[in-house]
Amino acid sequence: xxxxxxxxxxxxxxxxxxxxxxxxxxxxxxxxxxxxxxxxxxxxxxxxxxxxxxxxxxxxxxxxxxxxxxxxxxxxxxxxxxxxxxxxxxxxxxxxxxxxxxxxxxxxxxxxxxxxxxxxxxxxxxxxxxxxxxxxxxx
Amino acid sequence: xxxxxxxxxxxxxxxxxxxxxxxxxxxxxxxxxxxxxxxxxxxxxxxxxxxxxxxxxxxxxxxxxxxxxxxxxxxxxxxxxxxxxxxxxxxxxxxxxxxxxxxxxxxxxxxxxxxxxxxxxxxxxxxxxxxxxxxxxxxxxxxxxxxxxxxxxxxxxxxxxxxxxxxxxxxxxxxxxxxxxxxxxxxxxxxxxxxxxxxxxxxxxxxxxxxxxxxxxxxxxxxxxxxxxxxxxxxxxxxxxxxxxxxxxxxxxxxxxxxxxxxxxxxxxxxxxxxxxxxxxxxxxxxxxxxxxxxxxxxxxxxxxxxxxxxxxxxxxxxxxxxxxxxxxxxxxxxxxxxxxxxxxxxxxxxxxxxxxxxxxxxxxxxxxxxxxxxxxxxxxxxxxxxxxxxxxxxxxxxxxxxxxxxxxxxxxxxxxxxxxxxxxxxxxxxxxxxxxxxxxxxxxxxxxxxxxxxxxxxxxxxxxxxxxxxxxxxxxxxxxxxxxxxxxxxxxxxxxxxxxxxxxxxxxxxxxxxxxxxxxxxxxxxxxxxxxxxxxxxxxxxxxxxxxxxxxxxxxxxxxxxxxxxxxxxxxxxxxxxxxxxxxxxxxxxxxxxxxxxxxxxxxxxxxxxxxxxxxxxxxxxxxxxxxxxxxxxxxxxxxxxxxxxxxxxxxxxxxxxxxxxxxxxxxxxxxxxxxxxxxxxxxxxxxxxxxxxxxxxxxxxxxxxxxxxxxxxxxxxxxxxxxxxxxxxx
Numbered sequence: 001x002x003x004x005x006x007x008x009x010x011x012x013x014x015x016x017x018x019x020x021x022x023x024x025x026x027x028x029x030x031x032x033x034x035x036x037x038x039x040x041x042x043x044x045x046x047x048x049x050x051x052x053x054x055x056x057x058x059x060x061x062x063x064x065x066x067x068x069x070x071x072x073x074x075x076x077x078x079x080x081x082x083x084x085x086x087x088x089x090x091x092x093x094x095x096x097x098x099x100x101x102x103x104x105x106x107x108x109x110x111x112x113x114x115x116x117x118x119x120x121x122x123x124x125x126x127x128x129x130x131x132x133x134x135x136x137x138x139x
Numbered sequence: 140x141x142x143x144x145x146x147x148x149x150x151x152x153x154x155x156x157x158x159x160x161x162x163x164x165x166x167x168x169x170x171x172x173x174x175x176x177x178x179x180x181x182x183x184x185x186x187x188x189x190x191x192x193x194x195x196x197x198x199x200x201x202x203x204x205x206x207x208x209x210x211x212x213x214x215x216x217x218x219x220x221x222x223x224x225x226x227x228x229x230x231x232x233x234x235x236x237x238x239x240x241x242x243x244x245x246x247x248x249x250x251x252x253x254x255x256x257x258x259x260x261x262x263x264x265x266x267x268x269x270x271x272x273x274x275x276x277x278x279x280x281x282x283x284x285x286x287x288x289x290x291x292x293x294x295x296x297x298x299x300x301x302x303x304x305x306x307x308x309x310x311x312x313x314x315x316x317x318x319x320x321x322x323x324x325x326x327x328x329x330x331x332x333x334x335x336x337x338x339x340x341x342x343x344x345x346x347x348x349x350x351x352x353x354x355x356x357x358x359x360x361x362x363x364x365x366x367x368x369x370x371x372x373x374x375x376x377x378x379x380x381x382x383x384x385x386x387x388x389x390x391x392x393x394x395x396x397x398x399x400x401x402x403x404x405x406x407x408x409x410x411x412x413x414x415x416x417x418x419x420x421x422x423x424x425x426x427x428x429x430x431x432x433x434x435x436x437x438x439x440x441x442x443x444x445x446x447x448x449x450x451x452x453x454x455x456x457x458x459x460x461x462x463x464x465x466x467x468x469x470x471x472x473x474x475x476x477x478x479x480x481x482x483x484x485x486x487x488x489x490x491x492x493x494x495x496x497x498x499x500x501x502x503x504x505x506x507x508x509x510x511x512x513x514x515x516x517x518x519x520x521x522x523x524x525x526x527x528x529x530x531x532x533x534x535x536x537x538x539x540x541x542x543x544x545x546x547x548x549x550x551x552x553x554x555x556x557x558x559x560x561x562x563x564x565x566x567x568x569x570x571x572x573x574x575x576x577x578x579x580x581x582x583x584x585x586x587x588x589x590x591x592x593x594x595x596x597x598x599x600x601x602x603x604x605x606x607x608x609x610x611x612x613x614x615x616x617x618x619x620x621x622x623x624x625x626x627x628x629x630x631x632x633x634x635x636x637x638x639x640x641x642x643x644x645x646x647x648x649x650x651x652x653x654x655x656x657x658x659x660x661x662x663x664x665x666x667x668x669x670x671x672x673x674x675x676x677x678x679x680x681x682x683x684x685x686x687x688x689x690x691x692x693x694x695x696x697x698x699x700x701x702x703x704x705x706x707x708x709x710x711x712x713x714x715x716x717x718x719x720x721x722x723x724x725x726x727x728x729x730x731x732x733x734x735x736x737x738x739x740x741x742x743x744x745x746x747x748x749x750x751x752x753x754x755x756x757x758x759x760x761x762x763x764x765x766x767x768x769x770x771x772x773x774x775x776x777x778x779x780x781x782x783x784x785x786x787x788x789x790x791x792x793x794x795x796x797x798x799x800x801x802x803x804x805x806x807x808x809x810x811x812x813x814x815x816x817x818x819x820x821x822x823x824x825x826x827x828x829x830x831x832x833x834x835x836x837x838x839x840x841x842x843x844x845x846x847x848x849x850x851x852x853x854x855x856x857x858x859x860x861x862x863x864x865x866x867x868x869x870x871x
Binding site for chain 2: 108109113114115116124125126129
């Protein structure tokens with residue numbers, strides 16, 4: 001279950017970040033922030049590799065004792081970071097991928113909205129609903 | 140809410156009032172405006188009304204549920220009796236008189252009815268409910284004068300409006316209400332919202348209530364405009380005129396809105412549009428929307444690009460966030476452009492929002508765009524709205540894969556369809572590279588398009604098949620199983636006469652065989668040298684060789700019932716076999732429909748191979764990796780499968796043939812299931828021969844297809860490498 005979902009813009013500022021408010025949200029924000037370094041590292045490492053759906057998915061960025069952080073980057077360098085609870089018996093990789101795919105699709109829908117200026121914070125209700133479903137469902 | 144005990148008289152009175160206020164007949168939520176009228180009719184000071192509303196929780200909830208309403212009424216009674224307003228006073232104060240509301244219902248009703256009728260003559264169905272604020276300002280008494288003033292003032296006020304407001308007379312009030320509500324976000328001007336809500340309720344000038352202050356609470360909760368107020372994206376000048384009128388009107392207004400006016404409003408609403416569905420677009424409104432659409436996009440079948448729509452709706456002066464939400468709701472296909480239906484829905488939502496109606500979370504059904512021109516919308520999907528739709532987007536090239544139209548058929552389920560679209564597009568993109576045959580797929584069946592890419596385990600293991608056979612031999616439905624057994628027996632052994640007996644027991648094998656053999660028309664052009672001398676087999680084989688559906692169409696026609704029968708088979712299989720077999724058996728029919736609908740055998744086999752090899756891939760991944768030489772992650776997987784499948788082709792020929800046999804047999808057996816008539820041995824043996832031939836043919840076909848698949852994959856890999864090299868920017 002995604003404990004925290006964040007959408008980071010190309011310039012590494014958050015477009016959307018939300019966590020299950022069970023804990024100190026700041027901690028999740030910090031984790032996401034630190035994970036950005038890992039994301040950048042992976043991006044640069046990919047280099048020659050083909051950009052593909054799978055390349056978009058970065059996989060496990062780094063694990064902590066409680067959480068695992070997964071990353072996903074789009075072709076426009078918008079990053080999705082997801083923090084999941086380790087105690088949740090291993091979410092399969094495919095599930096994480098599908099969650100990122102859903103995120104990506106919802107993000108695309110938000111982009112399609114002409115009233116959305118790229119670079120604004122994402123305030124779309126549909127996006128919120130989708131993220132909520134992700135944060136609850138995998139529980 | 141704290142418990143509320145009501146006496147019988149109170150109960151009755153309250154429920155009457157509730158139903159009076161329950162314009163929408165929801166039985167649960169009362170229209171705020173109506174309630175507000177009522178409270179004002181109680182002749183209580185504004186702050187008291189405000190307090191009552193807070194206490195009963197309506198302000199918290201935003202609406203008046205039945206309990207809130209009852210509590211509010213009780214509080215009104217409390218207030219009118221002079222007791223201090225307390226939550227506890229609801230139950231503690233005993234023997235409260237019933238809350239009094241000024242002006243008897245009947246009297247007001249008759250008065251307003253008269254005014255309404257006269258008004259309706261002037262303006263038609265829309266007219267009455269929404270008196271324009273200027274009109275309101277001018278007419279304080281005498282609804283008749285108000286009526287006459289209404290059209291005049293509305294016309295006057297509208298003329299300075301922007302040209303967007305095309306219909307002048309007929310939608311008399313909505314522009315005004317629009318402008319009025321444009322103040323909502325801007326100021327929280329307490330008078331304004333009241334003015335806004337006013338016209339809804341008392342059509343004829345009685346709209347204003349003196350207690351504007353109390354109504355400030357309701358700024359967001361005006362009753363839904365049952366009939367739409369026209370929206371005029373008017374510019375500020377008209378608004379300012381409205382503004383000036385408002386204070387005057389509001390201050391002058393002392394009329395108590397009464398039950399009567401509400402009922403007349405109900406009548407009006409009922410006339411104008413079905414109040415039961417506040418989101419329904421009436422014809423006049425629709426015409427207005429269409430006219431507006433034309434001003435932006437002359438072609439009614441075309442699209443309004445997102446930017447143009449953005450400008451247009453921005454004129455409504457709704458906050459961007461709300462406009463964004465409206466867009467999300469109304470852009471049904473998420474293509475960044477609005478079709479006529481989408482535009483009408485969006486317009487309607489804007490109008491509703493302007494009138495204070497909260498935006499729904501989901502698009503109401505009456506606003507859902509008709510599912511026409513799905514191909515256009517599908518093709519447009521995922522493209523930026525600005526991509527030239529001004530022309531004739533109706534002819535937008537079906538840029539998406541041919542499978543898109545099939546997806547469109549699932550459009551009615553919005554969420555599902557979007558998910559399917561997403562998933563399918565992903566799958567199709569991958570599956571297209573995997574097999575060429577996908578392009579030939581004309582997904583006549585929506586299920587096909589969706590089901591097809593799913594890799595499923597086609598081949599029941601031998602054990603399963605035998606189990607299935609065992610289970611089925613016990614029943615009359617031996618046909619499905621026997622072919623299964625026949626097939627493997629053909630290639631590997633020929634000792635399963637018993638199974639073949641079972642197979643033939645219920646089949647007119649010949650006919651079905653032809654049908655079955657013809658069924659996979661995707662058989663490659665290479666004519667299959669059939670082992671059996673049976674001419675009948677040759678003929679179908681040749682038909683296969685044609686590789687066209689048309690040649691097999693006559694045979695496919697009888698297959699259609701087979702196809703249709705697959706559900707039976709599915710059910711049957713599901714019921715008969717264990718869970719594992721269920722999956723397999725069910726997948727058979729799943730894949731089979733795919734096969735039937737399009738290039739069956741090829742894609743089917745691919746899918747089967749996929750599924751089959753997928754299982755094995757998981758088991759022997761390391762071995763496969765060595766085979767899969769490509770360094771890339773995605774290609775290796777399918778390549779692995781292909782290579783592996785080829786390697787295992789020989790030993791797995793059985794299973795291949797089993798699969799094909801399953802397919803064929805299932806197909807063949809379907810119509811034969813009902814027939815369980817014994818045949819003589821000769822026919823059985825002939826059928827066995829034919830089946831064997833079919834098996835070999837299909838097996839060969841399978842291997843060929845796999846080879847092709849491998850080649851295509853390699854091509855794809857090389858292309859991807861090239862693309863990566865050519866890519867201007869990389870991850871660095």
